Amino acid sequence: xxxxxxxxSASVAPGETAxxxxxGNNLGSKSVHWYQQKPGQAPxxxxxxDSDRPTxxxxxxxxxxxxxxxxxxxxxVEAGDEADYYCQVWDSSSDHPDSVFGGGTKLTVL
Amino acid sequence: EVQLVESGGGLVQPGRSLRLSCAAxxxxxxxxxxxxxxxxxxxxxxxxxxxxxxxxxxxxxxxxKGRFTISRDNAKNSLYLQMNSLRAEDTAFYYCAKEDVVGAxxxxxxxxxxxxxxxxxxx
Numbered sequence: 001x002x003x004x005x006x007x008x009s010a011s012v013a014p015g016e017t018a019x020x021x022x023x024g025n026n027l028g029s030k031s032v033h034w035y036q037q038k039p040g041q042a043p044x045x046x047x048x049x050d051s052d053r054p055t056x057x058x059x060x061x062x063x064x065x066x067x068x069x070x071x072x073x074x075x076x077v078e079a080g081d082e083a084d085y086y087c088q089v090w091d092s093s094s095d096h097p098d099s100v101f102g103g104g105t106k107l108t109v110l
Numbered sequence: 111e112v113q114l115v116e117s118g119g120g121l122v123q124p125g126r127s128l129r130l131s132c133a134a135x136x137x138x139x140x141x142x143x144x145x146x147x148x149x150x151x152x153x154x155x156x157x158x159x160x161x162x163x164x165x166x167x168x169x170x171x172x173x174x175k176g177r178f179t180i181s182r183d184n185a186k187n188s189l190y191l192q193m194n195s196l197r198a199e200d201t202a203f204y205y206c207a208k209e210d211v212v213g214a215x216x217x218x219x220x221x222x223x224x225x226x227x228x229x230x231x232x233x
Binding site: 001031033035037041043044045049054086088090092096097098099100101102103104 | 145147154155156157160169170171172205210215216217218219220221223224225226
């Protein structure tokens with residue numbers, strides 16, 4: 001089955017830029033979606049279709065997807081951005097659709 | 111405003127069954143594919159199952175295939191997950207999630223999530 005690989009943790013100082021990666025075989029040929037999850041809360045969609053932002057998500061959040069790596073970029077990081085971030089794709093290589101999540105990256109704001 | 115409210119979780123013994131429900135409001139339910147996603151406490155997200163708007167196409171993760179059954183009642187704006195032969199490894203928060211594009215299925219993002227319901231499988 002398809003595998004998405006994320007670093008387990010990342011840290012950034014307030015005001016700096018955080019980059020969270022998601023790796024997968026030929027990932028650039030798939031649409032990647034990103035979710036933010038704060039403790040005790042449900043996930044929230046922050047980037048979809050590689051680089052689009054849902055209504056209400058700050059412009060500080062952006063995304064890219066090329067080759068084997070997708071990247072979620074958070075500019076001018078704030079304390080409230082501290083959360084777990086997950087990437088997600090759909091895999092159609094088997095005989096049935098399968099949605100795959102990365103293992104998640106815990107972002108710490110120093 | 112989209113609202114998804116899960117119910118039906120609880121403590122259940124291994125091998126027993128449980129039925130989860132998700133009540134939807136704030137959008138035209140019968141236009142969207144719906145999904146169940148679970149999360150073991152302190153761990154990552156795992157997609158469980160999805161169903162198209164018209165129930166004609168259904169998919170399951172290999173980990174639950176043959177044990178879980180997803181269904182929906184568009185007249186009641188409700189999504190269900192019948193879980194049979196439960197195992198300890200099924201212990202998790204179960205989230206109901208809406209796919210983002212009208213009529214699409216198994217291709218988009220999960221743009222709305224419920225708060226989840228906790229299922230604990232233990233003797």
